[in-house]
Amino acid sequence: MTPSKSKRYWLLALAIVVIAALAGGVYVRRRIQLTATTVHVKIYADCSVDSEPNAGIWDMLIWDPPDVVHQYSVHFPPNKTPFYLSSVTVVPAGKAETVTGDIPCVTSFNSNKCYFTYHVYKDGKTCGDPGVHVGPPKFLSY
Numbered sequence: 001m002t003p004s005k006s007k008r009y010w011l012l013a014l015a016i017v018v019i020a021a022l023a024g025g026v027y028v029r030r031r032i033q034l035t036a037t038t039v040h041v042k043i044y045a046d047c048s049v050d051s052e053p054n055a056g057i058w059d060m061l062i063w064d065p066p067d068v069v070h071q072y073s074v075h076f077p078p079n080k081t082p083f084y085l086s087s088v089t090v091v092p093a094g095k096a097e098t099v100t101g102d103i104p105c106v107t108s109f110n111s112n113k114c115y116f117t118y119h120v121y122k123d124g125k126t127c128g129d130p131g132v133h134v135g136p137p138k139f140l141s142y
Contacts, residue, residue: 036098040064043072043093047120047127055082055099057106057137063120065093073121082116082134101134109136 036058042050045066055061061082065072072093076082081089084102091097100106105114114135120128 036060038062038096042066043120043128045070047072047122049120049128049130052130052133054133054135056135057099057101059099060096061091061099061132062096063091063093070123074118075121075126076116076118080116082132099132099134105134 037056038060039053039055039062041053041061041063043063043065044050049063053061063072063074074091074093076089076091078089080102081087082099082101082105083089083091083097085100086098088097101114104110108114111133114133116132116134117129118131119126120130
């Protein structure tokens with residue numbers, strides 16, 4: 001190849017790159033956006049809850065206490081918590097925690113492996129035993 005032909009190819013390649021850049025690019029990129037929702041679980045005075053929450057990975061879970069007279073909290077077993085990355089096993093009512101699942105759950109999303117039992121405590125004493133179902137993250141768009 002002669003030097004003049006080489007320059008022509010470089011100029012052609014440069015022109016293609018400039019045109020593509022000015023036109024907004026040849027490829028359209030799409031980003032996956034995760035939407036984290038806040039899942040509220042109402043605790044009643046008898047320590048029952050309004051539902052077993054279904055939460056996705058990265059969702060926020062909040063247990064809403066029935067009153068401010070008593071202290072309510074939620075206790076998970078130390079070896080099976082939906083807040084695995086933060087090692088949280090006790091959640092005071094009214095405090096939001098981010099759901100991360102645990103290793104067996106996020107590697108399979110098997111409903112048996114993604115169920116987390118917990119106990120509701122009222123003034124430091126256990127009084128209820130519901131659970132949390134965890135699923136894959138919820139996607140907004142892709």
